[in-house]
Ligand SMILES: [Zn+2]
């Protein structure tokens with residue numbers, strides 16, 4: 376083998392080595408990137424799960440609050456059917472006159488919405504507020 380052959384062989388070997396190195400580095404970079412993406416995706420999944428959990432808890436709290444408000448409104452609506460006295464919770468008959476305790480609501484005659492204050496007309500649909508008695 377002559378000098379040029381050796382030179383050519385040497386260059387070719389260097390070139391192959393350089394290509395291999397480049398391929399290795401590219402592979403490493405790709406693996407690193409893939410790892411990063413996978414971690415990001417896992418983080419996002421975790422965040423989404425936490426967000427859902429938080430939303431669920433908020434919804435449950437809101438539901439609980441609505442239930443309590445409804446219960447309170449129900450208790451406040453309990454009055455004596457005879458003398459109109461406001462009844463204590465769990466009392467079935469009036470301690471003053473023996474009248475039956477009923478639930479008295481003020482509701483919209485049009486849409487059925489419960490009146491919150493002493494409004495005469497529904498703030499939602501303009502319907503007239505009527506008194507509703509439930510035994
Ligand atoms: Zn009474």
Ligand SMILES: [Zn+2]
Pocket residue numbers: 483484485486487488497498499500501502
């Ligand atoms: Zn209404």
